[in-house]
Amino acid sequence: MGWHEWPLILFTVLAQTAVGAFCWCFAALTLGGLDDAGRARLQRAMLAVWLLAAAGFALSALHLGSPWRGINATFRFLRAPLSNEIVFGSAFVAAGFAGWWAQRRGIGSPGLRQGLLWLTLVLCLAFLASMTAFYLMPTVPTWNTPLTPAAFLLTATIGGSIVAATLFSAAGIEQPRWLREGPVKLAALAVAAAVLVTLAQSASLPAIHSSIHEAALLTPDYGALMGLRFVLLFTVLGLWLRGVWHGRTLAVGTGASYAVVLLLGEMVGRGVFYNLHMTVGLR
Amino acid sequence: MAKQYGFYVDSAKCTGCKTCQLACKDYKDLPADVNFRRVYEYAGGSWQATGESWNNDVFAYYLSISCNHCADPACTKVCPTGAMHKSPETGLVAVNGDVCIGCKSCQMACPYGAPQYDERKGRMTKCDGCAERVAVGARPVCVESCPLRALDFGPIEELRAKYGTVGSVAPLPPVRFTQPSLVINPNPNARASGDRSGSLINPTEV
Numbered sequence: 263m264g265w266h267e268w269p270l271i272l273f274t275v276l277a278q279t280a281v282g283a284f285c286w287c288f289a290a291l292t293l294g295g296l297d298d299a300g301r302a303r304l305q306r307a308m309l310a311v312w313l314l315a316a317a318g319f320a321l322s323a324l325h326l327g328s329p330w331r332g333i334n335a336t337f338r339f340l341r342a343p344l345s346n347e348i349v350f351g352s353a354f355v356a357a358g359f360a361g362w363w364a365q366r367r368g369i370g371s372p373g374l375r376q377g378l379l380w381l382t383l384v385l386c387l388a389f390l391a392s393m394t395a396f397y398l399m400p401t402v403p404t405w406n407t408p409l410t411p412a413a414f415l416l417t418a419t420i421g422g423s424i425v426a427a428t429l430f431s432a433a434g435i436e437q438p439r440w441l442r443e444g445p446v447k448l449a450a451l452a453v454a455a456a457v458l459v460t461l462a463q464s465a466s467l468p469a470i471h472s473s474i475h476e477a478a479l480l481t482p483d484y485g486a487l488m489g490l491r492f493v494l495l496f497t498v499l500g501l502w503l504r505g506v507w508h509g510r511t512l513a514v515g516t517g518a519s520y521a522v523v524l525l526l527g528e529m530v531g532r533g534v535f536y537n538l539h540m541t542v543g544l545r
Numbered sequence: 546m547a548k549q550y551g552f553y554v555d556s557a558k559c560t561g562c563k564t565c566q567l568a569c570k571d572y573k574d575l576p577a578d579v580n581f582r583r584v585y586e587y588a589g590g591s592w593q594a595t596g597e598s599w600n601n602d603v604f605a606y607y608l609s610i611s612c613n614h615c616a617d618p619a620c621t622k623v624c625p626t627g628a629m630h631k632s633p634e635t636g637l638v639a640v641n642g643d644v645c646i647g648c649k650s651c652q653m654a655c656p657y658g659a660p661q662y663d664e665r666k667g668r669m670t671k672c673d674g675c676a677e678r679v680a681v682g683a684r685p686v687c688v689e690s691c692p693l694r695a696l697d698f699g700p701i702e703e704l705r706a707k708y709g710t711v712g713s714v715a716p717l718p719p720v721r722f723t724q725p726s727l728v729i730n731p732n733p734n735a736r737a738s739g740d741r742s743g744s745l746i747n748p749t750e751v
Binding site for chain 2: 334336337400402471473
């Protein structure tokens, strides 16, 4: 387990980023006091969120041995976390695309479109919750810890904040101030929390073992890889904070490159996560 | 549930010859990297000085382990398709190859390494307890092949009445995780589940 799970590394990081970015956009659309033109520009720009999530799903299919019958993964909806993840996740993307399409074509009343937006939020949260639930397997002691939901939430916050900030900038949203400065502040908090989660995890690993495996020995490069991850995260965060501090607008290209590097950092962390797979028994 | 079949492994008799593993591989026509039954060798100990003399507490024993057709399987819970299922008649856990998508969730969850991905098929495969043999009153091919008569198969209640209720020794996980349908006659040197004084000494074979 580990790097060979690259489709899952890409999928989970991209999907969680889309979830975080959507939550920011939802907050902007419902609480941001945007004028109609600003709302329309943001909703148009949100296409990026849906493409990101759709790309994640497409990549996740590469993990399957028989992707052409991937639809079977929905068979145990409400009974297996992975089925819930697939159903809620695809419904989230579908609702997002539908909202984007309806807004572009002026289909449906504003009330109906608002309802769709709220539905998308519910699906988005259910998607993240079921994705997390899948990994909380009682037989996998390295995943079955509160650090797993924490890590997923932090990826959603870190990746989602930079994507949202880029979309706000693409939509020309300068006000209110919490939309201009909020993403970088929340991302900074999330990166700080990620440091704590990583320290907590490395402190917890020596206590996890079976007769065959020791969690602390599963990833000999744990320190180096997490170091690389945080160099990437802190470098981008520093540049981003500096720009906001100086009152500079985040150029779309700059935001996109920040996003790429931040997501790469999170993917390094996710690779470590998959590499920490072990069971309570023989494998 | 009408019946729950299970395996018996006599770790005091087993010499680690792997006839069971090969009989299974042959009968099920398995590729090189898939083994429905594996023989784990757990060993440890060292030499200690007692005054002028040296004594050892070196130990080694074998455990022949396949799917344990658990009463509370971890694999079926995580399966998103229902392909990984437990027979209501026999309690045997098997994959429905027409439904499985090869997502490997069962492999991540099973602490015995029973579900294994078959590259050729693009889906998961595992020990099904030789259900077709059991249906006609025969025993699984691994049990029949054992030259030491160290394996047995049957309704788990009968096995427990006959051989006892030990379901785990090192390096197997504690039974509480999945309630395996497994009875072990521990080797005299067996260490308790969770033991860390020994190690798996044939990792590349399993």
